[in-house]
Amino acid sequence: MSNEPPDTTAESGFEPLRATRRTALRGAGFAGLLTMGRASARQDVGVRLHWHRRDLRVTDNPGLTGDDRLLPVFVHDPAILTHGAPPVVSFLLDALDSLREQYRDRGGELLLARGDPRAVLPALAAACDADAVTWNRDYSGLASERDRAVAGALADAGVSVGVERLGGTLLHEPEHITTNDGSHYSVFSDFWREWRNQEKAAPVAAPVRGDVVDPRGSLDEEWLGEASGVAGSLPSLADLGFDDPEADVQPAGTDVAHDLLADFRDGTIYRYGDDREFPSRESTSRLSPHLKFGTVGVRTVWKATEDAASAASDGDARASVEAFQRRLAWREFHAHILDARPDVVTENYREYPNAIQWRDDPEGLQAWKDGETGYPFVDAGMRQLRDEAWVHNRVRMVAGSFLTKDLLIDWREGYDWYRRKLVDHDTAHAAGGWQWAASTGTHAQPYFRFFDPVTQSETYDPDGEYIREYVPELRDAPTDAIHEWPTLDDERRADITPDYPAPIVDYGEHHDRAIEAFEAARGDG
Numbered sequence: 001m002s003n004e005p006p007d008t009t010a011e012s013g014f015e016p017l018r019a020t021r022r023t024a025l026r027g028a029g030f031a032g033l034l035t036m037g038r039a040s041a042r043q044d045v046g047v048r049l050h051w052h053r054r055d056l057r058v059t060d061n062p063g064l065t066g067d068d069r070l071l072p073v074f075v076h077d078p079a080i081l082t083h084g085a086p087p088v089v090s091f092l093l094d095a096l097d098s099l100r101e102q103y104r105d106r107g108g109e110l111l112l113a114r115g116d117p118r119a120v121l122p123a124l125a126a127a128c129d130a131d132a133v134t135w136n137r138d139y140s141g142l143a144s145e146r147d148r149a150v151a152g153a154l155a156d157a158g159v160s161v162g163v164e165r166l167g168g169t170l171l172h173e174p175e176h177i178t179t180n181d182g183s184h185y186s187v188f189s190d191f192w193r194e195w196r197n198q199e200k201a202a203p204v205a206a207p208v209r210g211d212v213v214d215p216r217g218s219l220d221e222e223w224l225g226e227a228s229g230v231a232g233s234l235p236s237l238a239d240l241g242f243d244d245p246e247a248d249v250q251p252a253g254t255d256v257a258h259d260l261l262a263d264f265r266d267g268t269i270y271r272y273g274d275d276r277e278f279p280s281r282e283s284t285s286r287l288s289p290h291l292k293f294g295t296v297g298v299r300t301v302w303k304a305t306e307d308a309a310s311a312a313s314d315g316d317a318r319a320s321v322e323a324f325q326r327r328l329a330w331r332e333f334h335a336h337i338l339d340a341r342p343d344v345v346t347e348n349y350r351e352y353p354n355a356i357q358w359r360d361d362p363e364g365l366q367a368w369k370d371g372e373t374g375y376p377f378v379d380a381g382m383r384q385l386r387d388e389a390w391v392h393n394r395v396r397m398v399a400g401s402f403l404t405k406d407l408l409i410d411w412r413e414g415y416d417w418y419r420r421k422l423v424d425h426d427t428a429h430a431a432g433g434w435q436w437a438a439s440t441g442t443h444a445q446p447y448f449r450f451f452d453p454v455t456q457s458e459t460y461d462p463d464g465e466y467i468r469e470y471v472p473e474l475r476d477a478p479t480d481a482i483h484e485w486p487t488l489d490d491e492r493r494a495d496i497t498p499d500y501p502a503p504i505v506d507y508g509e510h511h512d513r514a515i516e517a518f519e520a521a522r523g524d525g
């Protein structure tokens with residue numbers, strides 16, 4: 001395997017900027033920047049400004065390799081923050097704290113700015129006399145638009161820098177995995193075959209002391225003082241306009257991610273194949289927010305899977321590792337789709353000839369959000385979301401199917417609720433997951449396929465352990481009654497507990513309603 005990161009700059013569409021005039025950027029219009037100063041402490045090698053976004057780590061970060069000295073920055077961008085929510089922003093702040101420590105351990109400092117990156121980055125590049133600005137590529141429409149605008153702003157400002165967009169988020173860039181006609185794959189099994197066969201790059205080394213610029217003493221105080229909001233202390237959730245999350249959000253940071261990964265590699269990964277669909281068995285990695293914010297590098301995760309495969313005792317153990325590797329491929333499949341079709345966040349990927357007649361059902365939607373539908377497996381998932389800001393994949397699928405099929409409510413409502421509540425919210429995977437559940441996505445769950453919440457609960461929570469944990473009203477109920485709750489008569493339900501609701505939709509009838517709506521959308525009606 002090559003130690004070199006794949007060269008993604010060639011297809012990036014960004015030409016290095018070669019403007020020669022350095023302009024003063026006083027009053028560039030963001031918090032804290034007033035005065036420029038020269039920052040490069042050592043004049044013999046150039047300074048490169050690295051803009052961190054979803055790569056909040058120093059280890060295994062292709063954006064941090066190279067000969068020049070690094071000045072890292074993170075910009076709290078109000079335009080992006082409007083799409084945030086307390087769990088993700090809380091995780092982000094925790095991750096930034098950890099990143100800052102990682103830089104301090106190397107004699108540097110993470111600059112923290114607040115404002116529009118189109119103003120912040122040209123100004124900072126000028127202030128620190130940067131030769132280059134780098135960032136790792138992001139794939140959403142919003143991010144791509146922003147990045148193009150920042151590259152343009154750097155050029156317009158006449159700051160003499162080269163801009164490079166690097167690939168630190170995925171193992172394979174969208175341009176490298178395409179169908180014969182050059183378009184993105186829309187069938188996962190085909191994508192997987194191609195993705196699996198391509199060589200994967202190894203993790204890259206972290207910068208060491210001396211590779212990182214210590215901006216103190218070289219950048220002007222305005223950049224560094226607390227009042228500027230540029231360095232100094234991290235903002236709080238309240239500073240950024242967010243309430244505290246309702247959930248107990250899992251901790252962030254590279255050490256946490258590496259510990260999770262090591263535990264998973266050394267044990268749980270071998271149970272993944274058999275146990276991953278059972279929410280009470282805790283057999284998944286819980287790496288999703290770390291992969292979203294890049295507190296761990298995906299090459300590091302891949303290497304851990306290869307190590308686990310080499311140490312596997314038999315074919316079953318190797319198959320289990322491969323089941324996990326497929327999940328990493330799903331992650332990239334969805335990212336490639338988002339790159340090709342940025343509209344999947346709001347529009348159906350697969351259009352039906354007629355519009356799907358989603359129901360307007362505010363009470364049903366609220367019951368779903370509150371975990372009060374009277375379908376215990378669904379409610380357990382929605383309450384896990386409320387309490388932990390994370391939900392097991394099987395239950396996300398069942399709760400997603402329940403909303404879009406059983407309640408026939410638009411998938412965008414579910415997407416928006418998960419966006420506000422999940423710590424791992426990621427536009428690519430959320431759009432992929434929701435559109436799959438709603439049968440509007442790529443490889444499409446057929447419209448007539450439902451996840452029957454009773455059968456799902458019997459199959460994937462046979463002892464009712466998961467449901468009992470999150471639906472305490474049913475803690476003492478017999479297991480068969482837990483599963484069959486939606487089908488029991490009122491008297492039997494009242495005998496078991498008066499505290500848990502009756503089903504909000506009649507078991508069975510909603511099925512016919514959804515089939516009719518989808519057939520009408522298909523023009524079959």
Ligand SMILES: Cc1cc2nc3c(=O)[nH]c(=O)nc-3n(C[C@H](O)[C@H](O)[C@H](O)COP(=O)(O)OP(=O)(O)OC[C@H]3O[C@@H](n4cnc5c(N)ncnc54)[C@H](O)[C@@H]3O)c2cc1C
Binds near residue numbers: 276291330418422437
């Ligand atoms: C309706 C719905 C919405 C979803 N929204 C998100 C989301 O906003 N963010 C998110 O990261 N995942 C989302 N998923 C995918 C999946 O549920 C989570 O990635 C997974 O539960 C995270 O737990 P884990 O890290 O323990 O996963 P593991 O099983 O350990 O998987 C390892 C990693 O693979 C990736 N992965 C696993 N399954 C998928 C998948 N189906 N699609 C894409 N990547 C996957 C994740 O990065 C995950 O961390 C959604 C799924 C559905 C059905």
